[in-house]
Amino acid sequence: MTKEQPPPRPSEQPKLRDVAKAAGVHAATASRALNPDTRGLVNAETARRVLKVAKALGYRPNPIARSLKTARTRTVGLVIPDLTNPLFPPIVRGIEEVLEAAGYSAWLTNTDDDPRREQTLIDSLRSRQVEGLIVATARLRHPLLESLHRQGVRMVLINRRTQEPDIPSVTADDAVGTALAVKHLAGLGHRRIAHLAGPRHTSTGVIRASAFRHAIRDHGLADDPELTVECAQWTEEEGARAMSGLLERGVECTAVVAGNDLIALGCYDAFSRHGLSCPDDVSVVGFNDMPFLDKLRPPLTTVALPHHDIGVEAARMLLECIEEPERHPRSVLLPVSLAVRGSTASLRGSTGAGATAGKARRPRR
């Protein structure tokens, strides 16, 4: 009966033809007048008139129509593991800041570190005709990304990289950050420092782990393979699991360099389960400097990354790849610093007395 279905919006928005008509010119002329790049092709007076009419009518070009014709969407895809990881929001904001200024916008997707989801999401992004990708889910071996790269999909990796060095990336200086952490702990007198490494299949995991070994040796500290444990994921749970394992195996250590802040938080959990106190019994250094770390119990000492800048830099780089494809891709390493807080303390007492399960020195109240 009354099954009339008017096209969702009767298009109250004025279109180019309306502007053209009102200005007494052809749509083509109006189009050229509106576009700064082609404005030179039309009489200055005419252009002025078109502009005025357009503003008066409140004309807004329809990006859909434009995209269809120009095959450009001014749109990029953002692929991150999980937005609720506090590391990402500041990065995302940095990215959007740059994109917005350049007239681009971004689709945001969360893979939850599931390769199948990643595949699906990237497919979907591509079918939405994104012009580029910013990807934070790289694994060292990453056939999907490598194949996309070979297909000429513009992308820049953030945070993590693949083995393939040709793919542009923006990462923090993991090696320097790790060295900073070790140096700090060594300076506090720690000799047996453990490392709860991130997963071996991520660049950050292996780079930080190898930087850790180097730093340990440089400072002449205990270079015991038992002191390094790999976490299967960058999560609090894995951190707790790894730390507990260390404690339960009776591995002695007075400090730990966590692969990232979440893993460090896991250490906190493990400590409280084992009746240890941080930093009195064990010092901990995190990595990333997520928000609110200064309010933790205790405030976490960590390697601070320029989150916002990572986003800014990545977005700039991607725009460059898009707008001047000839340029050689490059990768940048952003500087880090150490945020010293309350989770690290100088080693008191004599020596070697480290934390081991069962002989906690400060039982929990």
Next chain:
Amino acid sequence: MTKEQPPPRPSEQPKLRDVAKAAGVHAATASRALNPDTRGLVNAETARRVLKVAKALGYRPNPIARSLKTARTRTVGLVIPDLTNPLFPPIVRGIEEVLEAAGYSAWLTNTDDDPRREQTLIDSLRSRQVEGLIVATARLRHPLLESLHRQGVRMVLINRRTQEPDIPSVTADDAVGTALAVKHLAGLGHRRIAHLAGPRHTSTGVIRASAFRHAIRDHGLADDPELTVECAQWTEEEGARAMSGLLERGVECTAVVAGNDLIALGCYDAFSRHGLSCPDDVSVVGFNDMPFLDKLRPPLTTVALPHHDIGVEAARMLLECIEEPERHPRSVLLPVSLAVRGSTASLRGSTGAGATAGKARRPRR
């Protein structure tokens, strides 16, 4: 010279015509075969053939072209104050989960609580032809949103509302949450409880404040106007400012209900500046249950919101508004609960002895 500029992608993607040709039918038939709703119009055998060819060629319909013709983008806009506020990521994920399942996707924008930016961003979203808006930046008086609503722009408000009750919204049950907080503190023996209210121009601010007064009276507690202070913004800084003001004016209180978690964090700052200890000297309850609150010093007792569900519910509601515009808009109030942690303690000692500046009972070490 070599200034050849091939259209960005020579469109290696097969298009509908390619599929049609390969299947030996007209594009129109292929289109109908591919669309489940119109598949009935074509011979079953033909449809099968088209589907097979499409899959073989890896055909993906071009959503741009489709949108141009159908005037539907299957896209919505998300307007939030600031993604780095940990309250939002879980909500956003809830939203995207529902949208994704329904074949929609979302543009995310941050207003930084700046009305001009908000205006610009919403304009931009509209020109990108979003089919609806999810807005988390509502103020009680909000001409922009009200006008959009009158213009028939589908939207649902989250977290906060406007005065205009017709606009659908999804919010937590602020009144109950506040009552829970007060009841908890009263149960611990507190008599003089302060409230650091959120801004008066937000619904959450006024609802929580008024619920606070009600609860205070219901429990027969000190109903002193001095005990309520308004924060100009929902930020840590404002919380610190408000709490410090209270302390410096010598207003006695042994507990405070903060307008939200960030304001509660500000209290922590103020306490440490004034040499007070939480919860020994003053108890604090937050609101929102942001992530990681359990790791704070002390772990913050707070009113827990169903973040994810807020997103889910809002997205569902928006889709409903879009797909069946006839339905009457509704608003939902989601249940909250109290997460009791370490920032609240029972009132020890005798009576009335509250926290005031200058006579801190536990000077900071």
Next chain:
DNA sequence: CGCCCTACCGCAATCGATTGCAATACCAGA
């Protein structure tokens, strides 16, 4: 005065899909 060139503008095709309408074929019933 005629020709060429430039500046400006309009025509019409195009991007890739959707969809109203028309055409065809085939079948049943009269």
Next chain:
DNA sequence: TCTGGTATTGCAATCGATTGCGGTAGGGCG
């Protein structure tokens, strides 16, 4: 055998903008 219907499919217009190409007018120059 003719008519009406139904099931399929094709034709062509359309969404709103962009752009190659052609046309016109007017100025400069010979």
